[in-house]
Amino acid sequence: MKKTAVILSNTGTPDQPSVPGVRRYLKEFLGDGRVITMPTLLRKMLVNGIIVPFRAPKSAKLYEKVWTALGSPLLVHAEKLQNKLQAKLGDEYEVMVGMRYGNPSLKSALEKIREKQFEKVVLLPMFPQYASSTTGTIKELAHRELSGWNNIPAVKTIGQFYHEAGFIACFATNIGKKNPQEYDHIIFSYHGLPLRHVNATHQGKNCSHFNCTTEVNEHNAFCYRAACYATTRLLAEKLNLSTDSYTVCFQSRFSQSWLSPFADQVIKEKAKQGVKKMLVVSPSFVTDCLETIVEIGHEYKDLFLENGGEKFDWVTSLNDNDNWVEFLAELAVKE
Numbered sequence: 155m156k157k158t159a160v161i162l163s164n165t166g167t168p169d170q171p172s173v174p175g176v177r178r179y180l181k182e183f184l185g186d187g188r189v190i191t192m193p194t195l196l197r198k199m200l201v202n203g204i205i206v207p208f209r210a211p212k213s214a215k216l217y218e219k220v221w222t223a224l225g226s227p228l229l230v231h232a233e234k235l236q237n238k239l240q241a242k243l244g245d246e247y248e249v250m251v252g253m254r255y256g257n258p259s260l261k262s263a264l265e266k267i268r269e270k271q272f273e274k275v276v277l278l279p280m281f282p283q284y285a286s287s288t289t290g291t292i293k294e295l296a297h298r299e300l301s302g303w304n305n306i307p308a309v310k311t312i313g314q315f316y317h318e319a320g321f322i323a324c325f326a327t328n329i330g331k332k333n334p335q336e337y338d339h340i341i342f343s344y345h346g347l348p349l350r351h352v353n354a355t356h357q358g359k360n361c362s363h364f365n366c367t368t369e370v371n372e373h374n375a376f377c378y379r380a381a382c383y384a385t386t387r388l389l390a391e392k393l394n395l396s397t398d399s400y401t402v403c404f405q406s407r408f409s410q411s412w413l414s415p416f417a418d419q420v421i422k423e424k425a426k427q428g429v430k431k432m433l434v435v436s437p438s439f440v441t442d443c444l445e446t447i448v449e450i451g452h453e454y455k456d457l458f459l460e461n462g463g464e465k466f467d468w469v470t471s472l473n474d475n476d477n478w479v480e481f482l483a484e485l486a487v488k489e
Contacts, residue, residue: 156248158274159267159307160486162236163260163292164281164441166253167226171217177210183255188291191350220447228443229253234474235441235482242483248272254292264299267307274308276486280440282316283381285347286354289314312485316385316437317370320481325437326392327477328469334393337433337467339400339424342389343454344382344438345445346404346412352379367402379413385437405436405454406445421454425461432458435469440478442471 168179184190184201192200217226224230232251240249248270252263267275277296279289293311300306315321334340353360355376364373366380374380386402389395401424405417417434424432434450446468455466472478 158247159272160249160276161252161263163252163279166256167228171221173210173214176214179256180206189287216448231441231473238474238479272307277311284314284376285378316381322388324472324478337431338429341434342386342402343405343417343436346407349411421458422461425458425463431465433467440472
């Protein structure tokens, strides 16, 4: 009997790159109170009445660009990773994919665990840096589901791991394959967050009180901005990058009230300032998806070239790389 279940949990993906498929996904995703932090009724009115009808057609076209014969890249990579990690961990473990939104869902993975009566569960949110709207919501849903069970297994939840040497080594290896010293400038682009989400971790204060761009301390351990800048420092140190050779910025914003500097603006400015060769890496994504393949690989590339740049490359994510599998196996078995 397999005694331990391991759940690989990411945000998720629509079932199809169609307007109805994307609409269903966005309603679930944006309906989460940790994603849009406002009273439930107001959030539902905003999401169902304004945001989803406006965004679903546009997002469906973007998903069509990344969809392959096998399906969504996020899910394809997740299933490949699942199979490799299963082979690495062996018969004492059962590795599952459980997405927070969409399918295969976290709820369905937990139900399978309940039916099979596993003695232990390792919940592994696939986010190197903590955010309430990513790792936080996965933890909340899992705990809520488990609380209704009669037989609750031992649960180990993996927190943020950006600072782990194994993770840094994985991303540094990917970056190193691009010979970063050959580029004029490197962009470390992280998924953006609303400023109110970041400030909420500081309990009435903000990042300026805790030096979040320069250090991680006892006051900002859960700060997403602090974790992103710390990730960059660790990677730069590993790769021997000088501080003037790179810029930290944030992508995928929905408004001006999100973390800055904004990646698109920085890329455009660097091109106009004479940067000819640019490399972009996004260490908040461990799996290639819409934000890396389309936003970085297509949109940011076009933006850079249109404004005077000549060579633009981006670093693929960890996906199902063997060293990434090794690192995740270590996290799963570590007591």
